[in-house]
Amino acid sequence: MKSFNSTLAAGLVATIVTAQPALAEDTIKFGVLAPLTGLYAIVGERTSQGVNLAVDQINEQGGILGHKLEAVIRDDETNPDTAVRVARRLVLQDDVFALFGPLHGGAAIAVLNEAQRLKTPHIPWAATEEINTVNCSRYTWRVGSSAQQTSRSGAVVAQREGLKKWATISSDFSYGRSVVNQFTDNLKRLMPDAEVAEQAWPKLGEEDYSPYISNIARADPDALYIGLFGADVVKFLKQAKAFGLNEQVTIFTDFGGNHVVLKALGDDAPFGHWASSRYLHNYPDTQMNRDFVQAFKATYDVYPDMAAGEAYAAVHVMAEAIRRAGEPDKDLAINALGGLAYNAPEGWIIMRPSDHQGLQSAFWGKVSHDDAYPFPVLSDIQVISPIQAAHPDEDSGQGCRN
Amino acid sequence: MDIAFVAAQFLNGLAIAMILILIASGLTLLLGVLGILNFAHGGFYMLGAFMMFSLGQWGLGGMWFWVGLITIPLALALVAAVVEICLLRPLYHRERLYTLLLTFGLAMVFDDLALLIWGRDFKTVPVPELLSGAVSIGNYGFPLHFIFIIVVGPVVCALLWYLLYRTPFGKLIRAASTDTEMLGALGVNVNLVFTGVFALSAALAGLAGLLVAPIRSIVPGMGLEIFIESFIVVVIGGMGSLGGAIIGALLIGQIKAFGILALPNFAMIFIYLVLLAVLIVKPRGLFGEKTV
């Protein structure tokens, strides 16, 4: 029962830490919304760990412009109304300099709306494309890749592999739909003779995918693109393997390459199939990434996953913007974000001013065993540059006028 | 549509139905005998899955699944008996609304307890070795584990039937569902019957939870959606009717399996549309006694 005790302890520690009263006036506070309970709780836990590690490292190096940095982390319950309430509390009561999160697309758009009203810089975790297109706001910038970057680069790999007949499955909500639509869109652009034979849209959180799996098998495609997220992709991959689908089609899963998913799946992982993650602990093999993984492992005794890597980068990007602004001023920091480049563990991130999107490479790899790790990892990494994958910025809806 | 595909979809629907039957039969017993709607019912389903996860971690020499199959329902029956005696018993003489409120609070406590005890990691349990692998139906694979679920369902139903109609305890349960006060007046310890039924319903929900642990996600809150789905099954069948619950579950299972072919974009609403149709046409459910 080691896991019992350590989690309990971690929970209590997290509770005590977050309950600390406000520090001295000249600290800069970052307000973080993360799903600490519910379906995506593990993503929320890694997010807070990534944030805390970045904050500790920044403070060890003297803080931001001499100000101490502090993270105030709150549960958003993956619910838009809770997220807005918490965002208001963080700004009005805790006086945070910037808001981070949430992960849920609709909730992130709701917080974007609130951040605009409260004139507070905002970096969402959600990868939904509407944040940078129709809803683009002066105050909201995304550091992590957008969902469209990942799934459009999936089409690049599909072309390289020469897979023509496709089926797709994704949860029936705006994020899920946009992931798959971006994939099929780019697929048809790159391979005009590609065919999408079957599209399955189970509800978010569906427990039993068996009818969908049989239906996909009926279409007899070469490959299957899985846009499912979080716990959904874990159970889908388990069920697909039980049904023998892994032997019938080549699988592409855009969230399945995330470390927390591969670790949970263990022997049930889709070995030899394609998966993606917006951050990988074993790639790129740079000093920056090695240092981050080592520090993360030393602090939390687990490997950083996608959420941890993205959260870590986001805190550093915002800190860098404040440094460039020269003083902790919200508007100056926003001005400094455009064009900012940061060397993150996953590689360089450049904040594109036209749509407030951090541009970075996407990674797709094959799920495989590696003797260096007790869990599946991605190998044969394909690096797809943002130019190959992302929308050209003039396409991105109305663009950001500010 | 080839025949093998129809057979595969039918079996998929059957497996979904079996899980619903296990949960719904407990719910309908509670409604029929105790007259309560137990919001925490899904909590026992969740605990069944989480306990199976722990057993899977320990391994028990490869026997974890089979040990859990027997011990987890018993353990949950015990937990449920304690809950019933300590929390529900004082409420029977009060308005039913308060029982609803209490079980709602209990469901909240269960969810956070699971989070505190088992942590946030995605949890998976391997399919037990004996049941891993699949049979082929034409071009379609069908997992042995699902076949096991399809077998367990009717076996449990048969045992339940035996318990209710062929044992003295079953006689008491049936009597309690018709007239509790009369039973009390006859000197029967009604409280004991109530505790027994509550424990039985929890064991059934826990059994469903442990059966799906290897194929579904094991997360706090997993009990809420399945609770409402099974309750809909109960209402469709007619509240308090065991046969109704079974037919309702079989119906919903098949609708889930074949409905996605007809209306691929509306999986979310299927079950509610069926509920609406049934309540408008037969307000007391398919097997409810009288219509209002």
Next chain:
Amino acid sequence: MKKLSDAAVSYGSRPIATSLVNGKTLTLAGFAAAIAYPLLDGNLYNLQLFTEIIIISLLALSLNILIGYTGLVSLGHAAFLGIGAYASTLAMQHVYPSIWAGLTASVLSAGIVALAIGVFCIRLSGLYFAMITLAFSQAFYTIAFYWDSVTGGDDGLIGIPRPDISLFGLTEISIDGFVGYYYFTLVIVALAAYLMWRILNSPFGAILKAIRENPERVEFLGLPVYRYKLAAFIISAAFGGLAGGLFAPFQGFISPELLYWTKSGETVLMTILGGIHSFLGPAVGATVLIFLRDTVLNYTEYWKIIVGSILILCVLFAPGGIVGFITARLSEIFKGASK
């Protein structure tokens, strides 16, 4: 298996306490305190939290027209909150940018929808009524979720304005700020609650209570029970819709989550927790639950275990809800004092 589910029909069987201990004085004092509050505490977060509490209190009060007065437990009341919120947003964004247009649209649309579905719902009682309202509300949730071009789909709609209000064309008052919207909400909800109280204390309200106690007898007296229940359903929905009309500009955005059945469950929870046997009980329940949850959530994400336990303790030791509990204790004290 014989059915005993009719037991569930017996929800709600105690007479409604006609007034609190000095109910009127307490209510007026509370209202005065609410008016003075922004002057005493400059904390904007608390102010917006109280705004939310006031709006959700209206929702709980409106639900209690069904639960406490008519004996019908609806598991789909949030549908009216959502319909009101979407209607007011769409009216303000596409028809006429005035908060009055928004509020009118919210009340009307919720009332009309209630009339349409009430015809089916009202025939049922007990848990069957709860389930048919649940099914209808989930149908509306699905519409809000999928009708992208109008409702914005599952992402919802953002940028909902709080237009200035014009007083008889004489002067414009801004309700865009936290303080302005707090007062606006307070006034509207107070007026709505007063209207509701008048309705429930009229002969109409008395008949509703009689229906809850004994529908057969009311039927026997020659009164159309069905129509009275339908009227109660529509009135309850209209007030729920008004709460939605106030909620949308308050949040600045709306999403289908507003209509999801868990939101309805939450509303039932606060109503019963506060006490269904007094007019203001549900408002007390809403206040306690929202405040408790907000406070606990600020310290730990494990708020469910704490709030859940408190709920269990309340049920075990405070029969009749919070207001019932307090009323009972107060009357004990008064009895003791008068001896």
